[in-house]
Amino acid sequence: MHDLETALDRARKHAPFLANLIVREAPLIERLDDALVDPLEACRPPEALESPVLQLRIERRRLALLVALGDLSGRYPFERVVTTLSDFADRALDIAIRTAILERVPDAEPRGFTAIALGKQGSRELNYSSDIDPILLYDPDTLPHREGEAVEDSARRIAQRVVQILQTRDGEGYVLRVDLRLRPSPEATPPALPVSAAISYYESQALPWERAAFIRARAAAGDLRLGEEFLTAIRPFVWRRSLDFGTIGEIRSITRRIRDHHSEGQRFGPGYDLKRGRGGIREIEFFAQVHQLIHGGREPDLRVPATLDALAALADAQWIDRDDAKSLADIYRLLRTIEHRTQMVDDRQTHILPEKSEALDNVAQLHGLEDGKALLDLLAPRVERVGTIYDALDPEGGAALPQDADRLTEKLTDAAFAEPDQAVRLIEKWRAQRYPALRSAAAQSALEAALPGLVKAFGQSADPQAALRRLDTLLARLPSAINFFRLLEAQPGLADLLSAILCHAPTLADVLGRRVELLDGLIDATALKPMPGIPALIAEMREGEAGDDYQAVLDRVRKLVGEKRFALGAQIIAAASxxxxxxxxxxxxxxxxxxxxxxxxxxxxxxxxxxxxxxxxxxxxxxxxxxxxxxxxxxxxxxxxxxxxxxxxxxxxxxxxxxxxxxxxxxxxxxxxxxxxxxxxxxxxxxxxxxxxxxxxxxxxxxxxxxxxxxxxxxxxxxxxxxxxxxxxxxxxxxxxxxxxxxxxAGARPDRDIAADAVTMRDEMRAHKPAVGPLDAKLLDGGLVDLEFAVHVQQLRYRTGFDPNLGKAIELLTAADLLPSTLCEAYAFLTRMLVTLRLVAPDAQPPAEASRGLVAAALNQPDWDAVLASFDATRQEVSRCWNAVRQAEEE
Missing domain, CATH: 3.30.460.10 (Beta Polymerase, domain 2)
Structure with missing residues (x-):
């Protein structure tokens, strides 16, 4: 009981609201230890009151007292505090809906009206003294209404009555503050909307920030089945496999606007805004939500509403650092708890630390600290850590590139562009909207936002000019460039990989010009890892197949194959595999x-x-x-x-x-x-x-x-x-x-002169299909075709060494002394060269100087001269082997 006595003492001394409730609810205090076991049950009056409205107000008042004392005593961890408050809000909202319907149509079944909880109620993280942000929806076909009354009028009156029941005050207090402004177009729509109209809005007109709001959406009260059907219908709006990265920029801009609007609350100290300030609660929430929006379309495990759950899921999926996730989670609990302390004092919906020293001392002492200085010392390093983590997600130092040609030339020279004048002409062409993809205001905005990061990444690449020229070719082909630039703005690391692709891989650059959305696939955690096994790939291609028509199956497979092949090519360019x-x-x-x-x-x-x-x-x-x-x-x-x-x-x-x-x-x-x-x-x-x-x-x-x-x-x-x-x-x-x-x-075939037939065929192939360039690892003499012919002649001649994989077949033949052991290394070298040059130099001509180091690394060679020397030596070795095989007599 000692912890409860301490909590009661702090509440009486430092929270007038709680002190008043302690006196008013003396019988509850007398059984406090038992009441804290199940506060939602203990807060109910012994006998049900005639008026459900009155009963809810009494329950809310008592629950406020029990939750505060459970919190102050340390008996309730943060998670229990917020889930208890959220569960009561759900129940109160449900009772208000049922009451409002039955007041209008007493004998009706209360259905056809639902509340979608957003914000902290949606994630079951409700504040101690919070409003709720529901969206009220109804089904015109099932909502009860009076005879002769239009169903939309009935829905409007029910919604108004729900708000009145919950937030009207009297001598018993109030139940909940209600904010309906998160509904679609609140300035022009009634308080309750038809479900079909809401679905249509989210499918066609909704703003980007509304997508983030629905991360925490939940059918909380009323007709829950109706609410779940609505959320299922709009799920593709919230969780998109190919994300519109303008959303991410919009969400980040919310934080910037909040920082600007609440500038006084940004500076840490007395008057600091725990919710909106730099390093505060909202930045932790937005940090999680930005990552959820980016990756949740592809990874359903990330679609969790609660902030703490989201941080844990993101860390498990390795999208955020595990230490950062733990720090943010611990700090989130602390900031929310101090926020609750500021609200317990007078039951005010505040998130701001008091500016006056006496009031700040009072909040600190309610928390069990000595004074306001101790509270600030507790919070300061944690707030700074949050701000640092969030700033890394949303760097604000990337100023736009200059519009003035001279200043732009200087900027590009500093960024290591060898021919800055040419680069300036390209950028000016983009800004002049020469390409259809760049002709809208949104496209120009996205271009300007992405350019600083692109210039920085290209400048650090092996050939900035080549990368910029290929980007120009890509932009000329795109029907729209908005999402492309927003993606690069939201994922700065992708700009480095893009620059490498544009510098070194014309094959991938061409593919990207036809399907720019392939770049999306590179944000996946597995994109640069070895491809999974065939069963896993089949399962992914079949995901969601039930109910799909044939064409939908084909389209999904084509889309995924394109993503996988592009990612595999990127692995070589990124030297990841x-x-x-x-x-x-x-x-x-x-x-x-x-x-x-x-x-x-x-x-x-x-x-x-x-x-x-x-x-x-x-x-x-x-x-x-x-x-x-x-x-x-x-x-x-x-x-x-x-x-x-x-x-x-x-x-x-x-x-x-x-x-x-x-x-x-x-x-x-x-x-x-x-x-x-x-x-x-x-x-x-x-x-x-x-x-x-x-x-x-x-x-x-x-x-x-x-x-x-x-x-x-x-x-x-x-x-x-x-x-x-x-x-x-x-x-x-x-x-x-x-x-x-x-x-x-094994021999069940016509008896023929295998070597002679092979020689004839090889000569015909050389005549009709010559090598395309000096680096053709396949068709040049001594290339892979000659190697394959040598292998196959020996296999058929000696009826051994069979394996569909050529590398394994060579190992079997060398083990049988039918081929020299050097052919294993020759096969590996030529295959690596063929696979790499199909991306870097598909014409088999020497690649650009800047790309030669990449090819050398892929072939495990120290430099380009070593590549050429090894290629020449390998071809000579293969030619020797092929000549020996073709001239040998069959045994």
Whole structure:
């Protein structure tokens, strides 16, 4: 009881409001220890009063006393204080709604009217003496109303009565202050809105700050089902996968406006505004909300309303530093607790430390401190830490670039632009709105906000001029640049990565010019990490698939594949991953896409044509896809096969024979994989390796495939078969194909002069498909094609060393002394070079001077001269090996 006696003593001495309640509620004080166990129950009068309004006022008064004493005594941690206050507010609001409806229509079921709690009630963090900020909504079809009365009039009167019940004062006090100004267009709308009108508003007209407000939205009272349906309907407005980063700038500007408007409360000391001041409560809340808005569209675990929960979730997801999260959480509890102390004194809705020393001493002593100085000493370092953390999120030092050409030239010279005059001309062209994407006021505003960060990032890059020129090309292609610039403003680190892409990777720059939203994907925590496994990728591509139509599935897969491929390319440019690991990641993404698209296409096709009994489609990958190692530009070499009887017929409304069925199905899958749409293309699909090539049917039966490979296929087709790998089909079907492939490779094929056939084919390839440039790691003599030919000839000649992955196959052959061990290193070097140059120098010409260091690092070479020397030595080694293989006699 000692802690309660101390709390009662402090309350009597330092809080006139509480002192009055202690006297007035003497019977409650007598059973205080028990009452604090369940304050929401203990605050209720022993017998229900006739007037629910009167009862609520008494309950609120008693709860105010119990919560204050539970807080002051230390029995209630901060979280219990705010949740108890919030739970009472929910109950009071619910009773007020029911009362208002039943007063108008006594026999009606009180439904069709709901309250959406926003702000601290929405997050269950309500202040000790706070108002509530609900949005009141109704359903015209279910809201009770008097006969002959328009339903909108009934809703308006119910809303007005709810406010009156809660905030009118009498001798018993009041229940809650109510602020309805967070509803849509409060200056022009009634206090309660139809649900459909509210949904329409948030889908089409809402302001950016309203999105942040709905992070903490909750159906709190009245018809909860109606409220939940409303929140579900507007969820896409709040949580966007591709975020409009103008929102972030708008939210940050709120803090700046608050700092300006409450300038006197910004300076720490007496009169400091605990809520709005620099380093105060709101900055902690906004710090969490900004990160939630940026990342919550992609990570549902971050969509938590309470500030403390949000900080913990963001730290767990590694979006914010764990130590910062803990500090902010501890400081938030302390600042909110001191805020409560200022409110307990006179039950005033204040957030400001008293300016007069006596009043400040009084608040400090209510908290259990010696005086106001001790309180300020307690708060000062914590407020400073919050301000520092928030300032890092929202740096205000990035002044706009000068408009004057001379001053702009100086600025660009200082930023390390070698040819500042050219850069000035480009920036002036953007400011002159030469491109459609830059012609609106919003676009110009976004441009000016992002330019300082871009210039700084480009200036630190290897080739600022090249980056700026490619940015100009990108802007010329964009239909809109607002979101692009807002993203860069909101995520300054992305400007560095963008500058690297624009400096070094024309392939990615071109893709970005067509789909600027791909940059969004790089804010994801996993964007620069190795690509997950195929099951995880399939699950992500199928997320939310239930109920989607076929086109929606295809569009989602195309969108995600575009994001993943762009991120994989960025990993190389950012030196975040080995090109060999990236190449395997490209292949996993492609395999997942094949799985999801094939499943969806089969289901769609079956709606009209049914399925062929005891039969299924199987997809066999060859080439780089079969080997599980792709580049950014790789096509997919696929063969479509089917199991079962080729004479069978499908069982649908429009039956087809098996051969026609699977050929049409294969055609649709191939088209779904390769046809470009608004969501972007996927992959070029090459089916020329199928039996009889371009002259043969697109899909053949397993038996037809077996017979062709064992009786008719040419040597080059058997060489391709060494990298065959089933990528779609049941386990049984995949095993059946592997058995056919294994048998063919083991010798069930025509007896031919493999080396001679390979030499002829290589000579024809050299004549018809020469190297495109001096760095063509694939087609130059001694490149990957020669290496592949050497491997495949030895595999077929000695019927060993088979593995679809070329690197593993080489290891098997070197272990069998059929190839020199140097070929393992040659394969790794040439593959890294091919994968990297597909991004940096797709024309196989020497890249710009500034990009050569990046290529060298990707190839594990000290510098560009070492790259050229290693390339030359590797080609010589591959050529020696290929020549030795082609000249050897078969055993």
């Amino acid at each position: 080995d090109p060999l690991i990236v190449a395997a990641g490209y292949a996993r993404v492609a395999e997942a896409a094949i799985q999801v698209i094939a499943d969806a296409t089969i289901a769609e096709f079956a709606r009209a044509h049914g399925r062929v009994p005891d039969s299924e489609l199987v997809v066999l990958a060859l080439g780089r896809m079969g080997g599980g190692v792709l580049t950014h530009a790789s096509d997919l070499d696929l063969i479509f096969l089917f199991t079962g009887d080729h004479m069978a017929e499908s069982d649908g409304k429009k039956p087809l024979g098996a051969v026609l069925y699977y050929n049409r199905l294969a055609q649709r899958i191939s088209g779904a994989l390769s046809v470009a749409t608004a969501a972007g293309p996927l992959y070029p699909v090459d089916t020329r390796l199928r039996p009889s090539g371009a002259q043969g049917p697109l899909a053949v039966s397993l038996e037809g495939f077996r017979k062709y490979q064992q009786e008719s296929a040419w040597t080059w087709e058997h060489m391709a078969l060494t990298r065959a790998r089933p990528v779609f089909g049941s386990d049984a079907a995949r095993e059946a194909i592997r058995a056919i492939v294994d048998a063919v490779l």
